[in-house]
Amino acid sequence: MSTMTGNLRRMVLLGVVGALVAAGAVKLARADVASDKPGAILIYPKIIVDSNGVLGPPTDTELQLTNTSNSVVAAQCFLVDSTSHCSNTKTCTNAATTTCSSNSDCPADGSCVATACTLEAIANGAGPGEGGCLTGGICVGPCSPKVAEVDFRMTLTKRQPISWKASEGLLNFPCTSQNPGGCPSGQSNTGSDGSPSAIRGVQEDPFIGELKCIEVSPGDFTPTSGQDPANGFAGDLKGEATIVSAAGTRVDARKYNAVGLQSTGANNGDDTLLVGGPTPEYNGCPKVLIVDNMFDNATVETHGGNSVGSVTTNLTFVPCSEDLATQSATGATLQFLVFNEFEQRFSTSIGFACFKEVQLSDIDSRPGLFGNNVSIFNYAVQGTLAGQTRIRPVPGANTDNRVVAVSEEFWSCSTGPDGTCSAATNVNLVPGTGNGDVITIAPE
């Protein structure tokens, strides 16, 4: 079948689909947020770049994105920088522990920038260049004062996969006119308006943040539903992120699927994307998230009793609602319900803006190691190894303030770069109706 232009094909098919739905001949079933099906919005909740090992071991993130359909598609992506910075400390980009006040204080080619920090590192006594700040400094962020995002767009040919490192991006796509390899039938990654596809690297190093990719029309780059009838036009994008750490001979890797928001088939192409709610353009974010976790500092016997490992768990949350046009931070309050293997129930809550990465035991205690042993997420309190945690975002007045998340476990490990080895998984999702969430993007 020859490839029709996206606009014409979509108009024809949507018109008939609508007629057939009305006639009851085709039953479009409701789809949900999923990380195992293609979608029209992809969310990668956690991207880390830390080439010099400031906040942990040297780390980069390898991102994969695929057009699963048999049509040319396009995507507009938003890279949101959620790195926190010290209020009173600057360090050199090429000498992480060297404090400075201007570029001239840094070794050649270095820049003097606000120091990246984390509350946990400060609580644990780390200094500048190791996640901490100079005395008296505050770790500010994320997304303070505004959401720091950059966006880029790409055109993908039929069923094309691409991959790139978050640190570098991808400036030359495989199927460009300059590439001698070319692609079948002369297909190109150059946009219909002649613009080249390009993915930029992250804004800073260290970087921690998220990536959102929205399927747009390859004709005019406005948000659109999917093009593949095989999945009910729910969306054509799928993706994965692999967070890789390495030092010397030690390597660690963890991988998760990007979360896909499926299109409902109705999309007016404007810059306000309605996620769930009474008139959704995309299916709503989950009402409840469920995490099966090992309680922090649980020690697990394996290998017939010949090996023991201890484990901690981090959760990373990003809000479904996001105002990328005015770059205003949105957030949520999360209610946690925790069950142990005795069915005993505990609860707690936290609030956050823009982005939240937190170890379980820090949810109801101070950041850092202090107080972890009295946290309801800690084995020392629970007494059993495994738990179930149900996470419910508290709805706001106008939006549901829902979130998506990814879970990471860190196990004691002799072959990990920092003595730990990690694994990532997507969390379970429970759908539910509500007012919906809104993603606002800047006009093209």
Next chain:
Amino acid sequence: MRMLRPIRILWTLGLAAVGLLPLVGVASASVDDVSIERSGSIIVFPKVIWDGTRDTIIRITNTSNSMLHAHCFYVNAAPLNPLFPPGPTNPPQWNETDFDVWLTRQQPTHWVASLGRFPNAISEMTAGDNAGFSPGLIPPVQEGFIGELKCIQVDASDMPLRGNALKGEATLRSLSGDVSEYNAVAFQGNTDMTASDPRSSGPTDLVLDLTPSTDSISGDDTGQYSACPDTLLFDHLTQDASDPVIGQLGADCSSICIAGTREGPCESDSDCGPGGVCGGCPISTELTLVPCSENFENQLPGSVTIQFVVRNEFEQKLSTSTTVSCFLNLPLDAIGAPGNNPFTFAVQGTLSAYTRITPAPDNGGVIGVAEEFRSATFEGTRGPSAAAAYALHTEGNRFDAATTVLNGNNVPAAGVTDHIIVPQP
């Protein structure tokens, strides 16, 4: 001009209607699909290992506010002769062991494949590995086990119950401490079913035929459990491609022979002998697939012939096929006929690839999981591997309207019904 407009509209609608007719009944993404992130009535852990080096920690949770019973089946698919690699002359043994699990409302539980879990009133009430309400006696697996675990929600009389209250995760842990984790694949049950399923031979015949055309919302309410996916969508890095991240982060990535007849350090492919590949920090991906259809009553494993269509970043397309007899767990370069393997970097030439996995006509479906392995290379050898498991994406369902691959293109095919036959209680 005024007369032409309605004609043009009708022409457009007519053309599109003709084009769309074959798609009527095609499964779209729906809540009836198998899922890795929703609770279900059947959960499948496609990759469970206890081989002395890697062990598996299983976690299962009852997500409902009612007591839950589940009947679980370990399927040992280790080759008949453990001294030789799996193959047509050394097939999987398909030994099945089953046991019951009881969970109270919202209760999570866990066990380790090598150790199982034994009821013990004292240790259950003492903080430690065994603490918690006992889920029942869970047998350990024998060393050398590689296979799957399937848990089916049942009622108190051990009859299948479509309650959608099971979720699970598996953590694969190496002796070195490296871990990788994946979510169990959950099959949704039709909780509101009132009609009988004409495709079922009895209450122990669990039919995987729940789709939008057979559910209680938009269909005829005869479907029982999620139909198997029609196509698995598999993103992976090409086999033996050099890891672009590890070396940049400062790890050792000296060149070694990754493939060929020789081992050790090298400077070019020719140093590695015939078929040699010389590179640093190679990436390897292992694919694990299990058939959806299984007959535990008569001890008959499922067998599915599957076709792979692999596309690289230049959209160039290659294909191969293989048969999943009971269980498949292979590195990508061991899938299909040897020579010019379509999964390898040497053949594809790009780092990433996209593979569509589709069963052959009249074959049931498969589900699975992938696992990626990365390592540093130094002193002519590979360092310890870092593993990362991830779920495969799904498209369509095998029951409503299957597809098959002809000349590298998807074409419609007749639907296929998968069955899981469980033993009589």
